[in-house]
Amino acid sequence: MRCLSCKEEYGTGDAGTCKECYEEASETEEELKREIEDLKSKLTFLRFWSPTENPSGSRSHALGFYDVVLANRSPVFKAMLENEMTESQSGTINITDASYEALRAFVNFMYTAEACIDEHLASELLVLAEKYQVKHLKSYCEKFLVSKLNWDNSVMSYSFAHQHNAKHLLDMALGLITENMDKLTRLDEYTELVEKAPRLVVEIYEAYLSKQVNTAAQKDGSRAI
Amino acid sequence: MRCLSCKEEYGTGDAGTCKECYEEASETEEELKREIEDLKSKLTFLRFWSPTENPSGSRSHALGFYDVVLANRSPVFKAMLENEMTESQSGTINITDASYEALRAFVNFMYTAEACIDEHLASELLVLAEKYQVKHLKSYCEKFLVSKLNWDNSVMSYSFAHQHNAKHLLDMALGLITENMDKLTRLDEYTELVEKAPRLVVEIYEAYLSKQVNTAAQKDGSRAI
Structure with a gap:
């Protein structure tokens, strides 16, 4: 038998796992590594510069x-x-363009790096995160919205991502749309987008075209081999 | 063959990994899980109560x-x-019983949950952590000192751990000592400990005795089977 991990031959006496368990273990490892990455970025977000390492931070002493x-x-x-x-001067920051719920979640996130969100709140928070350049919150909301991406919300997500520079969400939404081009023109959101932001519709068609060209090139490539 | 993970029989076509790779993968998983636990406790340490979730924290508003x-x-x-x-009243905390280096590392840790330490600094920090009840720092130092434990520093570590309620370090040091009882009385640190803190020496002998009794009971048990 050949080991799927080290690729070497081994005998029955040296058997480790079956194929299914090997695949499960690989997935678990990937998941754990992703969890570690998540935790590390949370830590970076929550960590302060220590006053002993950042003397210029003494300016902060005057702040509450x-x-x-x-x-x-x-x-x-x-x-x-x-x-x-x-x-x-006043010690007060006025934020008027957000709902109370979003503002509350926003402030909480600043202290805890956590938020309990649905799709609507995630969109509101992403806008705040973009505006106040809180990168970690932005990518947090983006990941959440990507996980909720489906055909029904794909065009709306695409347009929203465009508006707020959410690159990851944009790519994923665009991918989903270009995979279902035959259904696209039947969507109400499509008709709306053509009216409100035709340039974004052009970008969809350009992405679709470039995908087709790539696929064709790949096919030709494999035929040549 | 029997899969070491799910314990079920499988054929050659379903072979996953060899034994060695299976064991390596299990170790990796354990390591990743330990890393996750570490990161989580760091996060808990660095996280603040959000003002929106902890109204009584408004007392903090008066503090810098x-x-x-x-x-x-x-x-x-x-x-x-x-x-x-x-x-x-004064906004100043006086700490006089620590070196400048230890105090600096202590303050840094409060902000970053990280410290660059050697054995000496770890001991000093553990004392500060115990005094000011900074649990996360205490266990951080304890883990470090356990990793540096060897025969030469075992008695000193044991006595130090006793003095500062470092349970994990105490257990590990005691374990090391009771495994090498034949060499114990030749150590200078042993002679010193008998003079300065004979009760601690008594505890070593008691631990040794109880270990012997347990081992004997286990042997009898396996003989009976």
Whole structure:
């Protein structure tokens, strides 16, 4: 027999696992590694610069605790609070373009790196994260929205991702759309998009075309072999 | 063949891995799981209560940023800063019984959950962690000292662990000592310990005795079978 892992031949006496268990174990390992990556990026998000390692951070001494947390997680808040802006004078930041629910979740995330979200809240939070440049929250929301991607929300997700520079969501939505081009023009969201943002529709067709060209080239390549 | 993982019989066509790769994969999985546990406890240490979830934390609003970080990580600092103590009046905490290096590493750890330590620094930090009840730092130092445990430092580690309630280090050091009882009385540290803390020496002999009794009982047990 040949070992699927080290590719070497072995005898019955040296048998380890069956194929199914080997595949399961490989998947588990991949999952654990992904979990480790997630935890590490959470840690990076929650970690502060220590005052002993970042003497210039002494500027923060004048700020209250909540302000420093916000400044640490968001370069936009940092600029607001540390420069001579209205916010640093009053100690208050006004955010008017978000729902109470989204704002609450947003602030919570700044402290805990966690949020309990549905699709609607994820979209609202992504907008806030984009605006205040909280990268970790943005990718958190993006991952969530990608996990909820389906045919019915694909065009809306594509347009939303475009509007808010969500590259990963954009790629995934575009992939899903170009795989189902035959159904595309029947969607109401398609008709809407043609009216509101025809350039985005053009990009869909361009992506579809380039995919077809690639597939054709690959077929030719394998035929040549 | 029998699969070592699911214990079921399988044919050559369903072969997955050889024994060696199976064992390696199991070890990797264990390691990854340990890493995940480590990362999770770091996260718990670094996470703050969000102000929206912990209204009583508004007390913290009066404190400066650095104070809140310390209060969040250490119940002792919390009490010092929030109650009517000298520290909360002056905003200054005096720590006089630690080296500059240890204090610097201690403060850094409060912000980053990381420390670059050797054995000496780990011992100093463990003392600070015990005093200010920073559990995560204490177990961090303990794990490090356990990894450096050897015959030459075993008695010293044992006595140190006793003094500072480092249960894990204590057990590991005691285990090492009771495995090498024949060499024990030749150690200088042993002679010193008999003079300075004879009760600790008694505990070594008691542990040794109870180990012997257990081993004898196990042997009898297996003979009876």
